[in-house]
Amino acid sequence: MSDGVEQKNTKLVYKLVFIVLAMFGFGYALVPLYDVFCDITGLNGKTASEATVDEVYEVDLNREITIEFITSLPKSTPTMEFRAEKNKIKVHPGQYYTVNFYAKNKTDKIMVSRAVPSVTPGLAAEYLKKTECFCFTEQTFEPNEVKLMPVRFVIDPELPKKYKTVTLAYTFFDNTEKSVKK
Amino acid sequence: MSAATAEHDDHHDHGPEKGLLRWIVTTNHKDIGTLYLIFALAMFFVGGTMALIIRTELFEPGMQFVDPQFFNSMTTMHALVMVFGAVMPAFVGLANWMIPMMIGAPDMALPRMNNMSFWMLVAGVLLLASTLFMEGGAPASGWTLYPPLVLQTGSALPFAIFSVHLLGISSIMGAINIIATIFNMRAPAMTLMKMPLFVWTWLITAFLLIAIMPVFAGAVTMLLTDRFFDTSFFDAAGGGDPVLYQHIFWFFGHPEVYVMILPTFGVASTIIPVFARKPLFGYSSMVYATAAIAFLSFIVWAHHMFTVGMPMAGELYFMYATMLIAIPTGVKIFNWTATMWKGSMTFEAPMLFSIAFVVLFTLGGFTGLMMALAPVDFQYHDTYFIVAHFHYTLVPASVFILMAAGYFWLPKWTGNMYDEKLAKLHFWLSAVSVNILFFPQHFLGLAGMPRRIPDYAVQFADWNMISSIGAFIYGPSQLIFVYIVYKTIKGGTGEKVTDEVWEGAKEQSLEWTLPSPAPYHTFSTPPKEVPTMSTGR
Ligand code: HEM
Numbered sequence: 001m002s003d004g005v006e007q008k009n010t011k012l013v014y015k016l017v018f019i020v021l022a023m024f025g026f027g028y029a030l031v032p033l034y035d036v037f038c039d040i041t042g043l044n045g046k047t048a049s050e051a052t053v054d055e056v057y058e059v060d061l062n063r064e065i066t067i068e069f070i071t072s073l074p075k076s077t078p079t080m081e082f083r084a085e086k087n088k089i090k091v092h093p094g095q096y097y098t099v100n101f102y103a104k105n106k107t108d109k110i111m112v113s114r115a116v117p118s119v120t121p122g123l124a125a126e127y128l129k130k131t132e133c134f135c136f137t138e139q140t141f142e143p144n145e146v147k148l149m150p151v152r153f154v155i156d157p158e159l160p161k162k163y164k165t166v167t168l169a170y171t172f173f174d175n176t177e178k179s180v181k182k
Numbered sequence: 183m184s185a186a187t188a189e190h191d192d193h194h195d196h197g198p199e200k201g202l203l204r205w206i207v208t209t210n211h212k213d214i215g216t217l218y219l220i221f222a223l224a225m226f227f228v229g230g231t232m233a234l235i236i237r238t239e240l241f242e243p244g245m246q247f248v249d250p251q252f253f254n255s256m257t258t259m260h261a262l263v264m265v266f267g268a269v270m271p272a273f274v275g276l277a278n279w280m281i282p283m284m285i286g287a288p289d290m291a292l293p294r295m296n297n298m299s300f301w302m303l304v305a306g307v308l309l310l311a312s313t314l315f316m317e318g319g320a321p322a323s324g325w326t327l328y329p330p331l332v333l334q335t336g337s338a339l340p341f342a343i344f345s346v347h348l349l350g351i352s353s354i355m356g357a358i359n360i361i362a363t364i365f366n367m368r369a370p371a372m373t374l375m376k377m378p379l380f381v382w383t384w385l386i387t388a389f390l391l392i393a394i395m396p397v398f399a400g401a402v403t404m405l406l407t408d409r410f411f412d413t414s415f416f417d418a419a420g421g422g423d424p425v426l427y428q429h430i431f432w433f434f435g436h437p438e439v440y441v442m443i444l445p446t447f448g449v450a451s452t453i454i455p456v457f458a459r460k461p462l463f464g465y466s467s468m469v470y471a472t473a474a475i476a477f478l479s480f481i482v483w484a485h486h487m488f489t490v491g492m493p494m495a496g497e498l499y500f501m502y503a504t505m506l507i508a509i510p511t512g513v514k515i516f517n518w519t520a521t522m523w524k525g526s527m528t529f530e531a532p533m534l535f536s537i538a539f540v541v542l543f544t545l546g547g548f549t550g551l552m553m554a555l556a557p558v559d560f561q562y563h564d565t566y567f568i569v570a571h572f573h574y575t576l577v578p579a580s581v582f583i584l585m586a587a588g589y590f591w592l593p594k595w596t597g598n599m600y601d602e603k604l605a606k607l608h609f610w611l612s613a614v615s616v617n618i619l620f621f622p623q624h625f626l627g628l629a630g631m632p633r634r635i636p637d638y639a640v641q642f643a644d645w646n647m648i649s650s651i652g653a654f655i656y657g658p659s660q661l662i663f664v665y666i667v668y669k670t671i672k673g674g675t676g677e678k679v680t681d682e683v684w685e686g687a688k689e690q691s692l693e694w695t696l697p698s699p700a701p702y703h704t705f706s707t708p709p710k711e712v713p714t715m716s717t718g719r
């Protein structure tokens with residue numbers, strides 16, 4: 001092998017290793033990109049993570065939309081009870097409603113939990129506005145504590161006509177371990 | 183080092199080191215090629231044994247032999263071993279043996295890295311295999327390692343992840359080496375558009391590898407930190423999203439399936455013209471089609487995720503983009519057929535396997551197109567239909583072509599002729615049984631049998647039994663190949679082979695101008711001229 005080839009090889013290897021490192025970074029860059037993409041397009045049914053300001057809408061009494069509530073506990077949180085006061089309600093766009101959710105810590109230890117909301121169909125998520133929700137912060141439960149947690153929301157009258165039913169689902173995750181470490 | 187090698191080149195008789203140490207410290211591309219190929223063959227049987235365990239359990243409905251957790255470990259490990267331990271290393275082995283000989287280079291560009299990447303592969307696969315004996319068993323989440331399921335793996339999880347890292351680094355080093363060899367080591371007469379297609383397809387594959395393996399490494403690292411270091415990339419409770427993993431995985435995963443098929447295309451394009459005694463039809467369109475497939479493979483990943491709840495626009499985009507791939511793929515199939523058209527064909531084992539590849543791969547491509555239709559994929563997704571699809575694109579395609587490559591180049595490697603009668607027996611047993619094995623799986627999938635389950639409803643019993651019978655024929659038939667290889671190394675049929683081995687092969691590509699068996703060092707001085715029949719001229 002002549003020196004020329006060896007030099008060319010070294011240079012090429014540097015370039016290729018650079019591509020490798022860049023692609024490793026790209027894998028990680030996909031994480032924020034994904035969130036930004038979902039934020040812009042509203043694709044994955046995530047609702048706003050903070051309360052929206054109370055705004056007054058014109059109530060559309062001619063339109064009725066069914067809102068369904070689903071509560072679930074993942075396998076990792078068998079130590080809780082969690083349900084909504086109603087399975088579904090009928091609402092008029094523009095009007096504010098409050099629905100109570102009920103959760104109980106069945107252990108005799110302090111528990112920190114986090115509820116993650118999700119809306120189906122995903123594209124309807126941005127029209128479901130919550131001024132109050134237990135999902136905005138972590139919830140701390142004293143041993144055996146029962147909590148009644150209101151969710152106050154409104155359906156933006158701009159909601160496209162094709163949506164007749166919107167489902168709001170909450171999953172309550174036990175976050176005690178991670179919170180204690182923090 | 184350059185001085186030492188220059189001196190080296192003056193002593194053509196300088197052979198390999200003596201004894202076992204030769205195989206551990208070797209930096210010779212032929213030795214390393216042999217190591218890769220033997221290792222891949224061994225792993226083919228390890229992965230194959232796992233497949234037979236799966237098919238034994240599925241022979242009848244009900245739970246017979248293994249418990250469900252172990253069954254799921256078997257489907258997971260079977261896939262990982264076959265992809266990362268058998269098919270990919272086998273093609274790297276072929277690349278090591280053939281690329282320098284095809285482009286008139288004395289060796290790979292980075293011989294010591296070559297040695298390291300082989301031994302890292304061995305370490306990675308051993309580490310992966312060791313998870314079988316760990317508490318909680320080997321990973322059982324499927325080879326896609328989806329969270330949250332994969333995070334329930336027992337003590338095996340960090341070891342499996344680390345083994346993925348090792349396998350990734352090993353293939354990245356292999357890829358870098360191949361790119362450097364092709365760019366910098368070609369004989370002066372070997373211009374890019376005179377390179378045999380096997381070299382071209384590997385060049386493109388190597389670029390795919392360095393682009394995707396780091397992404398996969400990143401994805402599994404995120405799994406690792408999610409499990410042990412309290413990050414929440416894929417954990418909904420902490421604000422992450424499990425669907426994100428699927429996006430990252432398939433950004434790697436879809437190009438990965440092309441890593442296994444592009445070199446397959448390359449070998450097929452090398453073998454078919456030799457036995458059709460014609461130049462390859464449409465050489466440059468083959469090169470462009472390969473590049474097009476590689477490019478498209480980066481923008482179609484979510485066809486694996488039609489059912490995660492994408493909006494309509496996403497479904498449509500990924501549906502049409504996926505269907506686009508059928509165009510360059512169709513170009514290739516057309517070109518192989520046109521190469522055979524009016525050729526004076528003979529049907530030795532390599533050609534038989536190649537023809538079977540063209541036919542059966544096309545079938546796999548068609549089922550791929552069916553699944554590319556987003557609305558109907560809701561029915562096919564995660565059923566045996568997709569199992570049938572990718573096994574048609576991998577077994578009678580990649581694996582058949584690897585067997586073809588073995589028969590095609592064994593005489594060049596060993597200087598001996600293999601036993602054609604036995605090889606034909608191997609072919610016919612494989613070709614018939616592979617269809618008994620996988621064709622019924624289409625019916626099972628359409629009827630709704632889910633993949634990755636150890637037990638099933640009785641209505642699926644008949645086709646499962648037939649499929650298992652196919653497996654029991656296909657698996658053991660492959661032992662014939664081992665026997666033929668062994669016999670060929672030991673002297674074969676006794677018939678001395680010529681340098682070109684196959685009639686007219688000298689005009690096709692460079693390796694056939696070398697003596698058989700190929701000496702330990704070849705092309706220490708680059709060839710003056712290069713044959714161009716394999717490039718269609
Ligand atoms: C015409 C070309 C092809 C098309 C249109 C195509 C399309 C698809 C689609 C849509 C799926 C997802 C099915 C589902 O999950 O419901 C799929 C899965 C798969 N394909 Fe293909 N495919 C093609 C060629 C190939 C080739 C050449 C290979 C490999 C050599 C391959 C290997 C796979 C594998 C391994 C999976 C399953 C991955 C998994 O979920 O475990 N495909 N293909």
Ligand SMILES: [Cu+2]
Nearest residue numbers: 436483485486
């Ligand atoms: Cu794909």
